[in-house]
Amino acid sequence: MNDVETAATSSTSSTELNFIVERRFRAGNGLLAGVELRALVFDVFGTVVDWRSGVIREASALAAERGWSRDWAVFADAWRGRYAPSMDRVRHGVQPWTNLDGLHRASLDELLEEFSLAADEADRSRLVHAWHRLDPWPDSVAGLTRLKRRFTIAPLSNGNVSLLVEMARRAGLPWDLVLSAELVRAYKPDPATYLSAPTLLDLHPEQIMMVAAHLDDLAAARSHGLRTAYVRRPYEWGPDQQAPEPGPDDTLDHIVDSITELADWLAV
């Protein structure tokens, strides 16, 4: 067991854990020694923005106009529940490349049937575009703005480009550029997605840090040489949930509770 693993499985506080991670980082572990961090790439849904509240808000607003009454939290969770299976169909070649708006639309059509909602074309388009209008977590804009001073920042998301651009314009996410699964026509964890960052930024993978609230995303990024920062987002799935804690198999360079805390660690 290394320091992180020990820390993660004991009751070490977040601050202590970060100090241990930071010490390993500064000491160098072979991968990171002497390589200057230049860019940070971010998972978006759950990590930078609160998809669940946004979808509930948008669905509730439409429902009020249409006179629909349903549990919109259940609706939002059911829609997000179809996210991974829908990407799997593309990943496994069952379905040709379809961007996330397209996958969201197909899932929505099924879901509306399931919820017995008679939505017209305009309603469906409006709901698909709800995912373009998600609010950032309270620390996201401040954290990104600070990180941008020293580092190149970009989303590295399964969201399509127009979704990420419209979200950023509305929410004030100050990306330097937009990296998206759509650019390589493959969804994370396809290697092409992670490798698009060093390739397009002309950097070594170790000069780039992947930031995400999801341990599987970070494990995949790390397997391609990127550094990793885990952001705890306990409310991604609602107020009654907890953020998954890293376990013995999770090797992470930073573990933080917010993007501003990550900026603190990187001293910007």
Add this chain to the structure above:
Amino acid sequence: MNDVETAATSSTSSTELNFIVERRFRAGNGLLAGVELRALVFDVFGTVVDWRSGVIREASALAAERGWSRDWAVFADAWRGRYAPSMDRVRHGVQPWTNLDGLHRASLDELLEEFSLAADEADRSRLVHAWHRLDPWPDSVAGLTRLKRRFTIAPLSNGNVSLLVEMARRAGLPWDLVLSAELVRAYKPDPATYLSAPTLLDLHPEQIMMVAAHLDDLAAARSHGLRTAYVRRPYEWGPDQQAPEPGPDDTLDHIVDSITELADWLAV
């Protein structure tokens, strides 16, 4: 002859000409009627930044350190002179896809030989990256900042992504996203370059305006349905040059002397 052509070949002033163009635009000419403008995409070298002064400045600075004495304006023009032929080799399949940094490096190696300069690897890399450190024209940042309030803005350049990102971070170009020939692995005027904008932004071509200081770039963009704005940049090739004036075959939606003037016309 339509209004624009008449105006362009007579001595009509820039302001009068714009009014005529604007009137046609507002009246609608079939292509544009009733379609809301949503995004502007920009040629970069010559249109947004002054490549010539930047290359002269960077080459002179290196020369001062190395004790080299040459005419660096001639050097800059010769380097830029190899730009189109180097892309042609990729366009015609003589050479596999190579991004602009790669083409600049190959041209530079030839040029250093021609100028009898014994540059080492670090010098060569520094000169190639001079193209990442070009200054914007005086109106560019102010104009883009105003346009961004209402429209999505992006470069649509033959420059590679890392070049465009580093340039934007240094110069303060507030792009919403970076569109580049590198994303489609083809150089303008390949249709894939122009069509990447409506595809990735999920817009109709007529909702997008191409902004450039080069009439051939605008003609190609227009042939794919994009709106067009011509920016006169009389000093692109040095202080003694003039901006080419649109001729009878150039159909343009706007003709301006600066990006701020374009923002005036679009009322932002």
